Every structure is written in C-alpha cells, then in structure tokens.
Amino acid sequence: MAYITLNKQHFFNNLDIIAQRSKGKDKIALVLKDNAYGHGLREMATMAKEYGISKAVVRSCVEAKEIEEFFDYILVLADTPQEKSVKICYTINDLDSISKFPKKTKVELKVNTGMNRNGIEMDELREAFFLIQKQELKLEAIFTHHGCADENQSIFDEQNKNFMKVKKEATALVEAFGGKELRFHSANSATLFQIDNFTEDMARIGIAAYGCIEIAKNVDAESLRPVLSLYAKRNSTRYLGKGVSIGYGASYTTLRECQVGNYDFGYGDGFLRACSNRYETPESIRLLGKISMDNSSFLSVAEELLIFNDARVVARIAGSISYEILTALKPYLKRVILE
Numbered sequence: 506m507a508y509i510t511l512n513k514q515h516f517f518n519n520l521d522i523i524a525q526r527s528k529g530k531d532k533i534a535l536v537l538k539d540n541a542y543g544h545g546l547r548e549m550a551t552m553a554k555e556y557g558i559s560k561a562v563v564r565s566c567v568e569a570k571e572i573e574e575f576f577d578y579i580l581v582l583a584d585t586p587q588e589k590s591v592k593i594c595y596t597i598n599d600l601d602s603i604s605k606f607p608k609k610t611k612v613e614l615k616v617n618t619g620m621n622r623n624g625i626e627m628d629e630l631r632e633a634f635f636l637i638q639k640q641e642l643k644l645e646a647i648f649t650h651h652g653c654a655d656e657n658q659s660i661f662d663e664q665n666k667n668f669m670k671v672k673k674e675a676t677a678l679v680e681a682f683g684g685k686e687l688r689f690h691s692a693n694s695a696t697l698f699q700i701d702n703f704t705e706d707m708a709r710i711g712i713a714a715y716g717c718i719e720i721a722k723n724v725d726a727e728s729l730r731p732v733l734s735l736y737a738k739r740n741s742t743r744y745l746g747k748g749v750s751i752g753y754g755a756s757y758t759t760l761r762e763c764q765v766g767n768y769d770f771g772y773g774d775g776f777l778r779a780c781s782n783r784y785e786t787p788e789s790i791r792l793l794g795k796i797s798m799d800n801s802s803f804l805s806v807a808e809e810l811l812i813f814n815d816a817r818v819v820a821r822i823a824g825s826i827s828y829e830i831l832t833a834l835k836p837y838l839k840r841v842i843l844e
C-alpha cells in the first residue's frame with residue numbers, strides 16, 4: 506500500500522518559527538480540519554501535544570471529540586453541538602443559528618469583515634450579543650477570517666480596519682451586557698507571516714505548520730519545511746518496446762525501449778488526475794500516461810517510489826493549491842511518524 510510519512514523535526518521546526526512570530530506557543534491554535542490537511546488527525550494532534558500546543562481548530566464535532574484528550578481548547582468552525590464539553594467551543598456563523606445552540610454552550614462569534622462568506626455582518630453585532638444572552642450561551646471570543654492576506658493588500662487592509670472597529674464595538678458591548686472579557690483573533694497563516702507585529706490573542710495556523718505556505722520574499726516562510734511525504738509501492742514491472750502506448754486512452758507512447766513500473770497510488774487515493782502525463786517525482790522520474798483509480802505508471806522499476814515531498818510542486822503541475830493536494834489524501838493511507 507502507498508503510505509505517508511510525517512517528519513516530526515520539520516513540524517517542530519515550523520512550530521518554532523510560528524511561535525516566534527505569534528510571540529508564544531500558547532497563542533497558536535493549530536488548524537486540524539479535514540484530517541489535519543490530509544496528514545492524519547490523531548498523528549498531528551499527538552505531535553502537537555508533545556510540542557506543547559494547547560489549542561486546536563476543527564470543522565466538526567466528530568473531529569473535536571477525536572482529539573479532545575490532546576488539547577485544552579478546541580474551536581469547531583461549522584457544526585452544532587451534540588454534547589456539552591468544557592473544552593469545545595462552537596462558532597456562530599449567522600444570527601439565525603444562535604437559537605439552535607443548547608444553553609450554556611461555549612461559543613465564538615464570527616464576524617464578516619469583507620470576505621463575505623461566513624459570519625454575522627458588522628452591523629449585527631448588538632443583535633448578536635442580545636441573542637447570545639437570551640440563549641444563555643457563553644461567549645468566549647470574536648473572530649474574523651481574511652480572504653486576501655497574501656493576495657490583495659487593499660482588501661487585507663480594509664478587513665483589518667473593519668476588525669479594529671468590531672473590537673472596539675464589541676468591547677463596549679461587553680460592558681453594556683455585563684459579560685466577561687473577550688479574546689479576539691483574525692490571523693491565518695498568510696496573515697501571521699504578512700504582518701510584522703502580531704498582537705492578537707490567538708492565531709489560527711494551518712498551512713504554515715504543515716510547511717506548505719506560499720508567500721513571496723519572506724525569510725521566515727522560506728524556513729518552513731513540508732511535513733508530509735508520500736511513497737507508493739510497485740505492483741508490477743514490464744518491458745516495453747519503442748512506440749508502445751500505456752494506460753487508459755493510450756495517451757502516452759514510449760519514445761524508446763524501456764522498463765516501466767506500475768505503482769499503487771491513483772486518483773482514488775488522492776492523486777489528482779490533472780497530473781496525468783505531466784508529473785515528475787522529486788527524483789525526476791516521469792509519470793507515464795493517465796493516472797488510474799488505484800495506480801499509476803512511472804519510468805522506474807524501484808520497489809518503492811517517493812511520489813512527492815512538497816505538495817506545492819504537485820499543486821503547480823495540477824493547476825491547484827497545496828491545500829487541495831493534501832486534503833485529497835485518503836484517511837486509510839497509513840501514516841508513519843519519522844522521529
């Protein structure tokens with residue numbers, strides 16, 4: 506079976522750099538949604554705990570329960586609670602959902618500052634405070650999400666300005682409603698690496714921790730190392746003469762006599778079919794023909810093949826982003842932690 510290795514030294518190196526920028530590991534909330542970006546939820550949670558990370562961010566209740574033992578605080582981005590937990594905190598994404606949370610649930614309020622995807626509108630803040638109090642929820646924090654931290658400076662600036670306003674208004678509302686002091690956060694990986702002086706209560710870090718951030722001319726970002734590598738095992742080998750085609754649709758024809766190996770990693774396992782005929786491994790071994798569901802052919806007869814060790818390279822060839830390459834990796838692939 507194809508398998509994944511996770512490089513613990515690289516992960517800890519990345520966390521060192523992130524902690525330096527966030528001014529402390531207690532400020533890092535490690536984003537572990539989607540099976541920890543395909544790396545393996547429990548494997549990454551175990552290593553994060555060993556490093557001393559105490560906060561995590563996931564999408565669902567099920568994910569939160571799975572890693573509850575590893576963290577002190579877990580933020581669920583998009584789910585309604587099934588059972589109460591002192592550690593798990595749920596996101597309010599719009600006003601209508603507030604009445605659906607069971608009383609006493611810990612919540613964080615997401616505010617839309619310009620990405621226009623999730624979160625209440627800025628002018629709904631007072632109404633949200635009112636409904637949260639009425640529903641007897643425990644409001645812990647207010648946060649927003651950037652859509653353009655690494656792509657459009659003026660939208661990034663605008664969102665930051667809006668979040669400043671939200672902080673000010675929310676602080677006044679806490680006094681008016683008599684709640685406890687709130688925490689505020691807005692930074693994802695790109696934001697943390699983009700700004701020079703991080704001052705918020707927490708940063709929600711995904712891709713930087715996995716070592717696959719793409720941000721131009723940034724010394725710290727360049728020191729991050731990819732954590733995940735993927736290896737495949739050989740199913741079979743064959744000798745092919747010149748002018749013979751390989752695989753579905755006969756889309757590749759040999760240029761000369763060669764030895765070809767077929768390896769057990771296909772699009773069903775998470776190898777984007779867009780890489781067909783275009784991919785070359787880090788050891789410059791060519792992929793030949795179309796990627797099949799469970800296998801693909803390479804110009805190699807090695808028993809085991811390193812398919813990739815940097816999802817960004819695959820992403821460039823597939824016309825995608827590292828996030829998609831990584832989260833495509835199926836949970837049943839074995840994950841091995843390299844100490």
Ligand SMILES: *Cc1c(COP(=O)(O)O)cnc(C)c1O
Binds near residue numbers: 538694
């Ligand atoms: C996924 C996600 C993040 C992490 O983003 P990265 O770019 O991987 O750091 C942070 N916040 C929210 C709300 C997210 O959905």
